[in-house]
Amino acid sequence: MLRIEHLVKKYEDFTLDCSMEVRPGCVTGLIGQNGAGKSTTFKAILGLIHRDGGKVEAFGKDVEEFTVKDKQKLGVVLSDSGFSGYLNIHDIIPVLANLYGTFDKDFFMKQVQRFGLPTDKKIKEFSTGMKAKLKVLAAISHRAKLLILDEPTVGLDVVARDELLELLRDFMEAEEDRSILISSHISGDLESLCDDLYMVHEGKIILHEDTDVLLSDYALLKVNSSQYEKLDKQYILRHKKESFGYTCLTNQKRYYLENYPQTVIEKGSVDEVIAMMIRGEA
């Protein structure tokens, strides 16, 4: 569905070099700190910036050669950009209907009502949460094949976030070959939605794993200095010095559970894996 091979984008103080893939029927998450390269990757996929090297293909075609028809197969949410604040929802309906031949007005209006969005209020007067909801609704209302969602749940409360995630699950269930690439700083969103996760740090992909594997096989070992000395380190991905000794990140929890029964082994959440991958030493 989407394939990125050594996408290179150079800025004065930052270089992105990223490879990743979003498979048909899958939800892929992109995680990383602010400034890690998530938005740059999204912008390169959407042709909003010119790349310095590499390939970005969606639906088997280079995104730089995308026509209007190709772009109609995408649904996009950007964290820092949206419809002009001087328009209201009534205004954007005919705009969307004319941009997307498959725009489903009834579905869109139903969701607008469900989320209690005012139709005649200027978007610039919307709350952050209302803007976020509108962006997602606009992205999923024209039967897109691929959703590119950069921080779609930002500014939403827990209930609204769950409702939006439910909408995304419904979107995936409606057709088999649909896909989503999503970034979020709320790891809970990604844990419950994504099939696989990529972690980007300082412009490079430092981890790619199926979410199930990450949640079941990744773990944090809390060991003191002598335990650390004796530890078999072949499945330790990162370690970090702590006041009590060391915290170690492994992707073979079972191995350490079986061979080091005395060791404190905690299930790794996405947040903890991110923190260890970034702050720990290899």
Added chain:
Amino acid sequence: MKGLLIKDIKLMLNQKKFFITIGFIALMLVSVVKDTSFIISYITFIGALFTLSTINYDEYDNGNAFLFSLPVTRSGYVAEKYGFGLMMGGSCWLFSLLIAIVSGEVRKTAAAWDILLTAIEIFPVILILLAMMIPFQLKFGGEKGRIAAIAVVGAVFVVCIIVGKAADIMEIDLIDLLNRMPKLGWEAIVGLTMAAAAALLLLSASISVAIMKKKEF
């Protein structure tokens, strides 16, 4: 492109204050100013240049990033902006022509035919201004774009003054030179100006496409 046009029309319709002001100024001009060419050029100019405001609206709050993630190509965007400018310029030209004719008839200041001829002379000039200003707005955006466009108009004046001075120094009588040129009829002059405006618009649009293709959002 239709979707973008609808967006700009909606943006325009939301600027009620802008249109009330234009309508008020038009009424003031019609009732005070006798010079119909000023009324027509002023209203047409304001209308055509509303396309520059829509470029500003698009850029506001990083809106272009989202806009270009929609099914919109960069050349399609440029085509829409010129199309919108022509549409707005054209309708404002027609509107101002009508009120100028009505005013001329009521106040007995000018004949409808003379007003129409004046309006036909003005239209290509407005198009030339539009052709000059859009690329600057796209390149520099907002305030900087306007300053750059004004600077260019200023530069054109400076060049004219320099040519005049140089002609004085070289003792060339420019007026005499113009008078000695083959005489052209009104139709030919208007036709040439229209052709020049169309050519300039095409050149300007191709420059604008090149500017947009280079842009990153």
